[in-house]
Amino acid sequence: MPAHSRPGFPKAPPPRGPNSPRIPSFYRPRPSATPPLTGPRLRSALPARKIVGLLSELRPQQMFLRAVSSGLTSLFRTPGLAAVTAMSTGTFVQLDPLNYRDGARVEPVDSSGTEKAFEPATGRVIATLQCSGETEVHLAVKSAKAAFEIWRKKSGMERGQVLLEAARLIKEQKDAIATMETINNGKSIFEARLDIDTSWQCLEYYAGLAASMAGEHVQLPNGSFGYTRREPLGVCVGIGAWNYPFQIACWKSAPALACGNAMIFKPSPFTPVSALLLAEIYTKAGAPPGLFNVVQGGAATGQFLCQHRDVAKVSFTGSVPTGMKIMEMSAKGIKPVTLELGGKSPLIIFSDCDLEDAVKGALVANFLTQGQVCCNGTRVFVQKEIIDKFTKEVVKQTQNIRIGDPLLEDTRMGPLINGPHLERVLGFIKSAKEEGATVLYGGEPYEPTDPKLKHGYYMTPCILTNCRDDMTCVREEIFGPVMSILPFKTEAEVLERANDTTFGLAAGVFTRDIQRAHRVAADLQAGTCYINNYNVSPVELPFGGYKKSGEEVGMHKPATVASAATPVFLSL
Numbered sequence: 001m002p003a004h005s006r007p008g009f010p011k012a013p014p015p016r017g018p019n020s021p022r023i024p025s026f027y028r029p030r031p032s033a034t035p036p037l038t039g040p041r042l043r044s045a046l047p048a049r050k051i052v053g054l055l056s057e058l059r060p061q062q063m064f065l066r067a068v069s070s071g072l073t074s075l076f077r078t079p080g081l082a083a084v085t086a087m088s089t090g091t092f093v094q095l096d097p098l099n100y101r102d103g104a105r106v107e108p109v110d111s112s113g114t115e116k117a118f119e120p121a122t123g124r125v126i127a128t129l130q131c132s133g134e135t136e137v138h139l140a141v142k143s144a145k146a147a148f149e150i151w152r153k154k155s156g157m158e159r160g161q162v163l164l165e166a167a168r169l170i171k172e173q174k175d176a177i178a179t180m181e182t183i184n185n186g187k188s189i190f191e192a193r194l195d196i197d198t199s200w201q202c203l204e205y206y207a208g209l210a211a212s213m214a215g216e217h218v219q220l221p222n223g224s225f226g227y228t229r230r231e232p233l234g235v236c237v238g239i240g241a242w243n244y245p246f247q248i249a250c251w252k253s254a255p256a257l258a259c260g261n262a263m264i265f266k267p268s269p270f271t272p273v274s275a276l277l278l279a280e281i282y283t284k285a286g287a288p289p290g291l292f293n294v295v296q297g298g299a300a301t302g303q304f305l306c307q308h309r310d311v312a313k314v315s316f317t318g319s320v321p322t323g324m325k326i327m328e329m330s331a332k333g334i335k336p337v338t339l340e341l342g343g344k345s346p347l348i349i350f351s352d353c354d355l356e357d358a359v360k361g362a363l364v365a366n367f368l369t370q371g372q373v374c375c376n377g378t379r380v381f382v383q384k385e386i387i388d389k390f391t392k393e394v395v396k397q398t399q400n401i402r403i404g405d406p407l408l409e410d411t412r413m414g415p416l417i418n419g420p421h422l423e424r425v426l427g428f429i430k431s432a433k434e435e436g437a438t439v440l441y442g443g444e445p446y447e448p449t450d451p452k453l454k455h456g457y458y459m460t461p462c463i464l465t466n467c468r469d470d471m472t473c474v475r476e477e478i479f480g481p482v483m484s485i486l487p488f489k490t491e492a493e494v495l496e497r498a499n500d501t502t503f504g505l506a507a508g509v510f511t512r513d514i515q516r517a518h519r520v521a522a523d524l525q526a527g528t529c530y531i532n533n534y535n536v537s538p539v540e541l542p543f544g545g546y547k548k549s550g551e552e553v554g555m556h557k558p559a560t561v562a563s564a565a566t567p568v569f570l571s572l
């Protein structure tokens, strides 16, 4: 995958043994007290690992999206989703049901209230979702269980074929999906397209793995032998955050489905629309009805899902506080969890770096998706010798970032997700000033000139200096476009300060000294470490966190080192 400005990698766990392929953690490691290997039902004499499943039944479907454009309602089928690309900001309304069960959009049978989803660019309501109640969650699980019974019996090759076809459909509808993502999330169309690329790439990657996930044959004394099988877990739940709505749905479902599981996905109530497109694509690609269901709602719906008796695993992307709750609930059900949580990542810029690249890296590390990226490098440590030069250049380039209508081709920064979040981010800037930081640039609400954007949630990207390690803006995840610049003198000092955090999602280092680059990367307590780059996201690499940024990843570092590429420039 070309290096570009997209963050994150799909989850793939560390290899389980010297010969094990890298496979996702959606299989059941099976400790079984097994009978001898006799009779028609040979069973493993060893703890088994199983994975399996698919169906290539194509079902005709009637899926509609309703767009209200300039007061006129146009109705078009999903294949005509391409029409969405022609949409402009301020026109889209989603009126169709937002749950997906048994291969079709449905309204939930019960709900615990409604939530409104906005178009952040304009502040308009684009959808009102029903928060699914316990009965609806139960129906979704029941439907997924039935699909699982079909899917788990398919070969890896068959499952891979469905995933490949789904990847092809995503590619075919890339512009339309990206447009909808931009409308609902506010990220620039330029970025949204890159997200859709890493979405179909993820499906292709796991499609390729599906056929080769195999058990082991183990020779035992006296001509006896044992073998292991990889078995799917069953119905898995995916719970997503709002910053990469479509991509998160893909990154959670692709490995789960490849291993033979079914998935129920709950998007963030802020971004409910694009997961439905994925559900429709899976159905069209030949997945059995129920294999990928979508239930909408907030915390209460999420709880019903996590606590459901027939849910085998929960894969969660979101904040640390919610992650803790998910882990608690899952512990009560003895369910495995994958947690992809927040961060406050360090970006270390040594004086021997290529300054031009380091400046670009800092922009990419801070301002993608309006700074609403989990692995952003928001603590920018710059070696004293170059800090003035670096700061001057980073401010200059930040001033050039085009803020505005996210559907316009040359926009590089759209609105934040919603009003309360914008207020929260501005609140962090206020407290930074109170604690002694200096705002060198930005950090103000912004009103684009286009009158239709008047009620959108825009702000200017912010650069803070005179920061100290103990300030709130340096310690807490802001999840907005706020970069804190911190001076440092030596490698040892900066390493200690960089690691002095309860998070550990990512880190970056810019230097021309190759030995230092790898030495520093090895000592940074972070799941991902970028060298002379930031926020690239090859789907082949794992993505996980140290400390409170994520799940237990075992006794070794999941580190990924992406190097030797130039960061993509954010401003035009």
Ligand SMILES: NC(=O)c1ccc[n+]([C@@H]2O[C@H](COP(=O)([O-])OP(=O)(O)OC[C@H]3O[C@@H](n4cnc5c(N)ncnc54)[C@H](O)[C@@H]3O)[C@@H](O)[C@H]2O)c1
Pocket (backbone or CB within 6 Å): 008, 239, 240, 241, 242, 243, 244, 266, 267, 268, 269, 297, 298, 299, 300, 301, 302, 303, 306, 317, 318, 319, 320, 321, 322, 323, 325, 326, 339, 340, 341, 342, 343, 373, 374, 375, 477, 479, 505, 549
């Ligand atoms: N590490 C990663 O891979 C990654 C990726 C994207 C976002 N994030 C993190 O996500 C956060 C921003 O996302 P957010 O604001 O949507 O996070 P959030 O924790 O508020 O919500 C995430 C999801 O959890 C659901 N939820 C909330 N309470 C729940 C509960 N009690 N039980 C079950 N589900 C519940 C929400 O409805 C939503 O779907 C940031 O901290 C960011 O760093 C991490």
Ligand SMILES: O=CCc1c[nH]c2ccc(O)cc12
Pocket (backbone or CB within 6 Å): 007, 008, 009, 243, 244, 247, 248, 251, 317, 340, 372, 373, 374, 375
């Ligand atoms: O926001 C953090 C990194 C990220 C970007 N896209 C995805 C998708 C799925 C994840 O679990 C994390 C991320």
